[in-house]
Amino acid sequence: xxxxxxxxxxxQRACERKxxxxxLEALLGHSASAAEISVIPDNLLLGELTKKVFQSGFVWRVVxxxxxxxxxxxxxxxxxxxxxxxxxxxxxxxxxxxxxRNAAKVFTIRHNAMMIDDIAxxxxxxxxxxxxxxxxxxxxxxxYLKQHGARLGGNTGPYALRAIGKDTFILSEDVEAYLRAxxxxxxxxxxxxSLNQIQQQFNLWQQQSGRSLTQISQIIxxxxxxxxxxxxx
Numbered sequence: 001x002x003x004x005x006x007x008x009x010x011x012q013r014a015c016e017r018k019x020x021x022x023x024l025e026a027l028l029g030h031s032a033s034a035a036e037i038s039v040i041p042d043n044l045l046l047g048e049l050t051k052k053v054f055q056s057g058f059v060w061r062v063v064x065x066x067x068x069x070x071x072x073x074x075x076x077x078x079x080x081x082x083x084x085x086x087x088x089x090x091x092x093x094x095x096x097x098x099x100x101r102n103a104a105k106v107f108t109i110r111h112n113a114m115m116i117d118d119i120a121x122x123x124x125x126x127x128x129x130x131x132x133x134x135x136x137x138x139x140x141x142x143x144y145l146k147q148h149g150a151r152l153g154g155n156t157g158p159y160a161l162r163a164i165g166k167d168t169f170i171l172s173e174d175v176e177a178y179l180r181a182x183x184x185x186x187x188x189x190x191x192x193x194s195l196n197q198i199q200q201q202f203n204l205w206q207q208q209s210g211r212s213l214t215q216i217s218q219i220i221x222x223x224x225x226x227x228x229x230x231x232x233x
Contacts, residue, residue, distance in 0.1 A: 004182040007205040007216065014223035027222065031212045032165025038131035042116050045126050045164060047077040049112050052160040053105050053151045062100065069098030074109060079120075108150035115148045135167045135213055136203050139195040142168075154190075162214060164206075169202050169217035174225035181184035 011024075018024040050070065057065045073096050075081045085093075090110060094103035116126040117227075123129040133141045145157040152160070161168045169175070175188055185194035185199045205216050 001184045001203065004184050007208040007211075007219075010079050010205075010223050011209070011219055014219045018222055024112070024219070024222065028215045029162075030219050031167035031214045033094055034131040037165055040127040040164060042120060042126045043077040043150070045130070046079060046109070046113055047071070047154065048081065048163050049149065049160050050074075050077065050109050051074075052156050052163065053112075054100055055103070055159075056151065056156045058100070066099055067081070069096075069146050073099050077113075079113050079117055083117060085110055086106075087191045090122070102195055104105070105151065111150035118148075130164070130166055131162070133166075135206075136224075137199065138168045138213060139199045141166075167196075167212045167214050169213040172217070172221055174221040175217050178220050178224045187207055 015021050015024050016029065031230050047070075051063060051067065054070075063163060064216045071077070073093050076091060087107075089101060090106055093099070094101055094106040099106075119126045123132075130141070138158075141161070142157050145160075146153040149157070155172075158170050162170060171179075171189060179198060179201070180189075185197040187194045189195075189198075202213055202216060205211075206213065209216065211219075
């Protein structure tokens with residue numbers, strides 16, 4: 001049985017650790033509304049997915065420094081242009097010094113453009129599809145991106161969603177440690193059973209607090225562990 005605390009207790013501990021309520025609140029991020037997400041151009045969403053794919057397992061700062069080069073090389077991630085790129089064109093672009101030269105990750109751009117195009121044909125736009133997905137089943141959206149996209153499993157998909165403003169929790173090291181210590185789940189963190197248990201607990205905390213999943217996971221991370229103030233959680 002889980003020993004997870006009521007959210008108010010977690011919040012109070014985070015306040016104590018971070019110097020008070022005002023100091024803690026200043027550290028928290030904010031999600032975008034469904035209306036705001038629904039109008040984001042699909043090329044910008046492909047760009048964000050790509051950025052997180054390249055940042056995975058790499059130094060985020062370097063990816064940010066080279067990002068203007070990525071936008072130039074890949075035509076600002078125009079979906080139609082990405083769909084028309086042949087293997088030979090992608091291989092050539094993977095050698096361009098303006099970007100991080102990783103052919104396997106470069107090929108994900110076309111794959112994820114195909115996913116976005118398919119969703120847009122069914123839902124009007126990828127942005128609308130993301131905006132309409134309920135936060136009470138955010139793990140379902142993670143699973144969809146992992147299954148239909150390229151290299152969007154693990155925390156890559158969730159970090160991309162967080163970057164565009166979609167409300168999602170992040171299973172960072174500190175959050176995972178808390179959930180495991182309080183027996184919210186007891187198996188592998190990526191198993192369907194574990195993710196369902198975690199989603200149910202976050203849904204409960206959301207009912208208790210009225211806060212977004214984004215802020216709930218940030219507050220948990222800031223309430224435990226040896227975290228650094230200001231780190232993305």
